Amino acid sequence: MLASAGIWRKVTTSALQEDGHLDFDLFTIGGGSAGVRAARYSAGLGAKVGLCELPRALISSDDKGGTGGTCVLRGCVPKKLMALAGLFAEELQDAASFGWEVKETPQLSWEALQNNKRRELERLSDLYRDNLEKADVKFIEGRARIVDPNTVEVNGQQYKAKNILVATGSAAIIPPIEGGKDFAITSDHILNLDELPRKLVVVGGGYIGCEQASIFNNFGTEVHLIVRQELPLAGFDREACAFVMEQYKLRGLHYYGQSSPTKVFKGPNGKLTVRIEPYKRDGDPFEIEDVDQVLMATGRKPKTQNIGLEDVGAELDEKGGLKVDEYSRSVNVPSIWGIGDVTNRIPLTPVARMEGSALAMHLFGEGNGTKPDYTAVPSVVFSSPQLAYVGKKEDAAVEEYQDVDVYTSTSTPMKNTLGRRDVKELVKVIVSSKDDRVIGFHMVGSEASEIMQGFAAALYAGITKRQLDATVGIHPSSAEEFVTMTKPSRKYRGGKLTEGEPLTC
Numbered sequence: 052m053l054a055s056a057g058i059w060r061k062v063t064t065s066a067l068q069e070d071g072h073l074d075f076d077l078f079t080i081g082g083g084s085a086g087v088r089a090a091r092y093s094a095g096l097g098a099k100v101g102l103c104e105l106p107r108a109l110i111s112s113d114d115k116g117g118t119g120g121t122c123v124l125r126g127c128v129p130k131k132l133m134a135l136a137g138l139f140a141e142e143l144q145d146a147a148s149f150g151w152e153v154k155e156t157p158q159l160s161w162e163a164l165q166n167n168k169r170r171e172l173e174r175l176s177d178l179y180r181d182n183l184e185k186a187d188v189k190f191i192e193g194r195a196r197i198v199d200p201n202t203v204e205v206n207g208q209q210y211k212a213k214n215i216l217v218a219t220g221s222a223a224i225i226p227p228i229e230g231g232k233d234f235a236i237t238s239d240h241i242l243n244l245d246e247l248p249r250k251l252v253v254v255g256g257g258y259i260g261c262e263q264a265s266i267f268n269n270f271g272t273e274v275h276l277i278v279r280q281e282l283p284l285a286g287f288d289r290e291a292c293a294f295v296m297e298q299y300k301l302r303g304l305h306y307y308g309q310s311s312p313t314k315v316f317k318g319p320n321g322k323l324t325v326r327i328e329p330y331k332r333d334g335d336p337f338e339i340e341d342v343d344q345v346l347m348a349t350g351r352k353p354k355t356q357n358i359g360l361e362d363v364g365a366e367l368d369e370k371g372g373l374k375v376d377e378y379s380r381s382v383n384v385p386s387i388w389g390i391g392d393v394t395n396r397i398p399l400t401p402v403a404r405m406e407g408s409a410l411a412m413h414l415f416g417e418g419n420g421t422k423p424d425y426t427a428v429p430s431v432v433f434s435s436p437q438l439a440y441v442g443k444k445e446d447a448a449v450e451e452y453q454d455v456d457v458y459t460s461t462s463t464p465m466k467n468t469l470g471r472r473d474v475k476e477l478v479k480v481i482v483s484s485k486d487d488r489v490i491g492f493h494m495v496g497s498e499a500s501e502i503m504q505g506f507a508a509a510l511y512a513g514i515t516k517r518q519l520d521a522t523v524g525i526h527p528s529s530a531e532e533f534v535t536m537t538k539p540s541r542k543y544r545g546g547k548l549t550e551g552e553p554l555t556c
Contacts, residue, residue, distance in 0.1 A: 075101045454484040
């Protein structure tokens with residue numbers, strides 16, 4: 052692979068030099084986390100770099116985007132700010148049990164929250180652009196189109212580049228449900244509503260659906276979460292998913308598993324109705340009426356259309372993502388590269404940044420051969436409570452390793468011991484019994500994201516259960532549960548359960 056990559060580089064350079072002029076060593080299409088990281092790091096390694104991004108808007112479209120991309124403007128950052136705002140409702144409940152007297156009912160100013168949030172997003176977006184300029188990356192605002200394997204056109208001007216990087220991300224989609232296009236909204240819109248909905252239907256049990264359902268539930272909205280599968284968050288550990296679902300219900304969220312919407316329509320009072328049918332189960336259809344908003348959180352699609360990839364013959368995968376090799380190079384157009392969500396690998400902002408750093412090192416670092424490292428990628432759902440993990444799920448671990456020990460613990464967080472005692476946390480450690488190596492950490496709890504980051508480093512470093520047990524805990528804390536579990540809840544040998552109760556979820 053490295054040999055052929057080197058040959059490609061020489062061929063491309065030779066052809067361009069015969070043509071005469073090179074504007075850039077790297078031209079990046081997309082100013083989100085992936086593109087900005089690759090551009091800045093490449094420029095820092097001495098490359099001449101250009102980056103093109105659409106004009107800024109909080110709701111994306113074919114002609115609107117903005118530096119910072121989805122993460123800053125319509126994803127991670129605004130989502131987390133909204134989640135934090137909603138958590139104050141829980142904090143107020145807990146405060147009373149610790150003796151704080153709240154003499155007047157606190158009121159949420161939706162307008163103030165949205166204005167402050169938008170101001171912060173604009174500041175961060177500006178910071179991304181400022182950092183490009185400080186790195187000596189030429190910023191070009193407009194819509195880019197690939198004309199040929201070494202040419203990009205923006206605003207009628209063409210730029211020659213040795214390498215073209217596609218980092219255009221992905222966009223939310225609305226499935227082909229009757230009335231969906233007319234009356235439903237996407238995650239872009241839910242973060243920018245002018246009014247707080249009194250009643251909200253969320254369709255989809257992935258990250259976005261569960262996060263937004265929790266956020267608005269905390270704001271006092273009546274939330275109905277519709278999921279095709281029995282449990283939400285299909286990519287996570289099933290035991291953890293079942294646990295977090297029960298916590299959702301305890302917080303008042305209405306959950307409908309194995310259900311699917313078939314129609315959204317508006318009544319004479321201006322309110323929406325969603326028709327729901329059973330999915331792979333028995334039962335009768337039903338309707339949820341008097342709904343203010345319907346959020347379709349049913350997935351995202353790579354933004355590979357209308358940027359010229361089809362004109363140069365770049366191969367796409369079955370889901371529309373740019374098909375790349377292990378070094379992020381297009382599998383059939385050697386001068387084109389792809390990182391981030393546009394490639395359909397792991398759609399997480401830190402992963403996109405890591406891919407950007409690796410690409411810069413591969414192209415312009417000392418020697419080539421640097422490729423993204425997907426070892427021990429942690430992930431979190433910022434719902435209430437949070438669900439975080441790194442490493443293997445239980446079923447996947449058993450299938451791959453055969454001999455596995457599973458340690459689990461549930462407890463009441465200390466902040467809830469004087470009040471909401473039905474709030475529980477789950478920690479789970481999965482171990483390969485053949486070599487004692489920890490292969491998975493999972494947690495459901497209010498601080499799961501902060502705690503899991505440290506255990507991701509431990510997993511990456513190859514920590515064993517013996518080393519974990521020898522680690523001194525911080526007491527009293529939720530995190531110490533990970534280093535105090537001594538007896539397995541379940542044991543598997545040869546891929547079969549030999550000790551403990553089987554999972555029923």
